[in-house]
Amino acid sequence: MDLVQMQKSLQDYTKSLFLEGILDSQFLQLQQLQDESNPDFVSQVVTLFFQDSDRILNDLSLSLGQQVVDFKKVDPHVHQLKGSSSSIGAQRVKNACVVFRNFCEQQNVEACHRCLQQVKQEYYLVRNRLETLFKLEQQIVASGGMIPAVELGF
Amino acid sequence: MGRDGGVSCLRRAEMNMMSVGGIESTPAPAPAPAPAPAPAPLDLDEVHVLAVDDSLVDRIVIERLLRITSCKVTAVDSGWRALEFLGLDNDKASAQLDRLKVDLIITDYCMPGMTGYELLKKIKESSNFREVPVVIMSSENVLTRIDRCLEEGAQDFLLKPVKLADVKRLRSHLATKDVKLSNGNKRKLPEDSDSVIITPPSPSLTISTESSPPLTISPDSSDSSSSSSPPLSPVEMFSSSPIDNDEDDDVLTSSPEESPIRRQKMRSPGLD
Numbered sequence: 001m002d003l004v005q006m007q008k009s010l011q012d013y014t015k016s017l018f019l020e021g022i023l024d025s026q027f028l029q030l031q032q033l034q035d036e037s038n039p040d041f042v043s044q045v046v047t048l049f050f051q052d053s054d055r056i057l058n059d060l061s062l063s064l065g066q067q068v069v070d071f072k073k074v075d076p077h078v079h080q081l082k083g084s085s086s087s088i089g090a091q092r093v094k095n096a097c098v099v100f101r102n103f104c105e106q107q108n109v110e111a112c113h114r115c116l117q118q119v120k121q122e123y124y125l126v127r128n129r130l131e132t133l134f135k136l137e138q139q140i141v142a143s144g145g146m147i148p149a150v151e152l153g154f
Numbered sequence: 155m156g157r158d159g160g161v162s163c164l165r166r167a168e169m170n171m172m173s174v175g176g177i178e179s180t181p182a183p184a185p186a187p188a189p190a191p192a193p194a195p196l197d198l199d200e201v202h203v204l205a206v207d208d209s210l211v212d213r214i215v216i217e218r219l220l221r222i223t224s225c226k227v228t229a230v231d232s233g234w235r236a237l238e239f240l241g242l243d244n245d246k247a248s249a250q251l252d253r254l255k256v257d258l259i260i261t262d263y264c265m266p267g268m269t270g271y272e273l274l275k276k277i278k279e280s281s282n283f284r285e286v287p288v289v290i291m292s293s294e295n296v297l298t299r300i301d302r303c304l305e306e307g308a309q310d311f312l313l314k315p316v317k318l319a320d321v322k323r324l325r326s327h328l329a330t331k332d333v334k335l336s337n338g339n340k341r342k343l344p345e346d347s348d349s350v351i352i353t354p355p356s357p358s359l360t361i362s363t364e365s366s367p368p369l370t371i372s373p374d375s376s377d378s379s380s381s382s383s384p385p386l387s388p389v390e391m392f393s394s395s396p397i398d399n400d401e402d403d404d405v406l407t408s409s410p411e412e413s414p415i416r417r418q419k420m421r422s423p424g425l426d
Contacts, residue, residue, distance in 0.1 A: 045211060084209055087315045
């Protein structure tokens with residue numbers, strides 16, 4: 001695949017993530033913060049988000065798996081995940097966290113279990129998509145090309 | 155390293171990946187060179203911001219947002235560390251004359267241990283830092299929370315996720331503290347565009363708001379208790395449009411020795 005094709009693929013791929021609501025405009029904000037002095041800013045922040053989220057999801061699984069669920073422990077984790085996903089533009093993860101928090105408030109254990117599954121699903125999805133996106137970017141850069149700016153008319 | 159200067163905060167963060175504590179940014183805070191009675195000329199590239207957020211991701215983002223708008227940043231992960239950094243963590247009176255130069259404190263509201271609100275209160279209680287503007291960030295748009303923070307003296311309240319436009323706005327207000335009143339008046343009360351701004355003869359580097367004498371002399375001669383004419387709330391004052399920020403940039407590049415009155419006249423009413 002030549003450079004122009006790769007760049008077009010990347011643009012189309014990125015657009016699809018927005019159209020599917022997997023990413024929102026906050027991701028564009030992050031891209032604005034990337035420049036020659038910080039060329040890997042987005043992937044670095046996103047990587048931190050992945051590491052953070054892995055830890056939180058683990059903690060959530062443990063907390064919800066207890067005989068008696070301590071919602072005072074569960075809620076802050078969900079709040080944290082909601083915050084970080086919002087900060088990088090992972091819209092569906094964030095929305096799933098909002099729902100999750102509502103059920104935490106109601107102390108509905110069953111529903112919270114379902115919410116955790118939903119959050120995990122959305123998280124793995126965005127993780128998978130973003131990893132693909134970064135790979136596409138790397139291929140372009142490796143071929144000596146530039147990452148095209150995304151124009152979405154937001 | 156481009157215009158950031160110093161080690162990328164991200165590399166540090168990667169090294170400290172699993173650790174939650176500590177101060178992450180460079181450069182390390184240096185005390186002001188001397189207790190100068192005559193203030194140094196305004197150096198717009200040396201605005202120093204203390205950012206407080208327990209979320210690593212958010213800290214990295216806010217730090218980058220601030221650096222990209224030419225601020226020096228110290229990012230800490232808790233209210234306690236912020237107080238520690240400011241030297242407010244113990245009760246002994248600080249005899250240091252070489253104070254830390256902090257031009258803005260921006261803090262998350264929801265943090266374990268000490269909330270941003272509690273941090274705000276402590277800062278406002280301190281003699282050294284009560285005049286430093288404090289901005290609160292929160293992912294929750296709760297009016298009572300916002301009101302509480304503003305009442306306690308917060309300069310602004312940002313809804314997360316924080317955007318570049320939000321930070322640019324904050325940044326422009328930091329630099330145009332002397333003329334912000336004219337901006338505010340012009341934006342909200344066009345009929346006050348003739349008001350004359352008189353600032354104290356030696357402009358200080360830190361923002362002096364409520365504790366300084368009234369800065370606006372408007373036709374109605376209101377002595378404003380806050381630093382703006384009555385109808386303007388602090389939130390309104392800082393809700394400038396991007397266009398206004400560009401105008402502020404024009405003012406930023408003018409010489410700091412220029413008389414504020416001349417600055418006022420430069421901004422013809424038609425610019426709005």
